[in-house]
Structure formats: C-alpha cells, structure tokens
Amino acid sequence: MQFTAISTTQRGLDGLIARDIARRILSGELPPGTVLPSEVELGEQLGVSRTALREALKQLTSKGLIESRPKTGTRVRPRISWNILDAQLLDWMSGMDGTLEMYHQFLDFRRVIEPHATKLAAENATTEQRIELSRVYDELCQRARDFSPEEWVEVDTRFHSLIFQASGNCFYLPFGNLLTTVFKWFISHSSRDGGMCLAEHHQIYKAIMMADGEAAYQASLALMNAKRHRL
DSSP states (O other), X not given: OOOOOOOXXXXXXXXXXXXXXXXXXXXXXXXXTOBOOOHHHHHHHHTOOHHHHHHHHHHHHHTTXXXXXXXXXXXXXXXXXXXXXXXXXXXXXXXXXXXXXXXXXXXXXXXXXXXXXXXXXXXXXXXXXXXXXXXXXXXXXXXXXXXXXXXXXXXXXXHHHHHHHHTOOTTTTTHHHHTHHHHHHHHHHHTGGGOOOHHHHHHHHHHHHTTOHHHHHHHHHHHHHOGGGOO
C-alpha cells in the first residue's frame, strides 16, 4: 500500500488528506478490514505533518470510515458503519468511478421517502412556500425551453429541496439540504439526452398548489418510476 504526497500550501490541509483517504476507501481501493500504515509512515508517504494527519484521521473516524485500536492500528470499517448521509462524505464521492450503482441506490431511497414528503408538502406548505415553488417551477419550465445542463440541475435541485422543506416534518427538513449534493449528481445524470421529465414535475407542482396530498404522492411516485428517470 503506497500513498502519494499531497502537494499544497493552502489552509485546510487536513480536509484534503481526509478526502484523499476517504475516496480510496469509498472506491474500494482500501477495502474494509485494511490496516492503514502507522501515523509516521503515512505522514511520510503523504508528505504532511502528524498534526494535520491526526486531524484528518479524526474526520474519517467521525464519518465511520475508520477506527483506531491499541495494538491493532487504524483499520477501515465495514461499509455498514459508514455515515453515508454525511454531507461532506457525499461531496467527496462526487465524480468517483462506480457511482452508477450509487445512483440506483439513491433512486431506491428516494422512492421510499420523497413521495410521502411530497404528500406532506401538498398538505402543509405555507403560502410563502407555495409562492416560492411556483417561482421555481416557472424557472424550471424556462430552463427546459432553453436547456442548459448546469442551470437545469441547479433549478431542479431547488425544486426537490423545497418539497422537503415544505413538508412541515422536522425529520424530513434536513433532507432538503443534506441530499443536495446527491440530488445534483442524480439530476445531472438522469437529465442527459433530454430526460427532464417536465410533465411529471408539472403534476407534482399542480398537486401541491391544489393541496391534494394523494395526487402529490402519486405524481412523485410517477416521477421516480418514469422511464427516463430510471437511468
């Protein structure tokens, strides 16, 4: 096992170290059970101070990726222990090889929670939130007419995030922010070649504006199951 020196003079070196090691773990290059080199050896390979390395290892430990034990050293933890919904961990995954499987798993996850969140949004959204959703939907239509991949991803992400925020359920609220990174990956991937599913978005928007919870649930589920949205 050999690590390459990290070349940087900028602040936040510990974050760069953590990201480098995390991506090796997430990609399978360092599979669960792998014992990392000692702090001295790893610090020399990466060309960083032990202080920065220790801070990086603390970050990885807090995200469930590694654990340190006396005499046995620092070991990569099983995948089941990873805090996969950690916002920074999600950001570190961006652009990695093998993320197609992650897209499919994320869609399975969305099928479980987003239709119900959409139902709650239809029932609980405030007047201000409905006005904001209307504004975002109008912008979504504009982006569909004058398609720009980057702008579409940004607006569509806001559309779905707003649904979670409008649900009124304190356990759903964090998803609007926490999953923003994955929404952007997913939407960017699923909107390729025109897979924008604007008709399905319209049904969701209409149901929420009419405060029809059941119609909102079914419209959201239809979006999850749309052929162009299934990758």
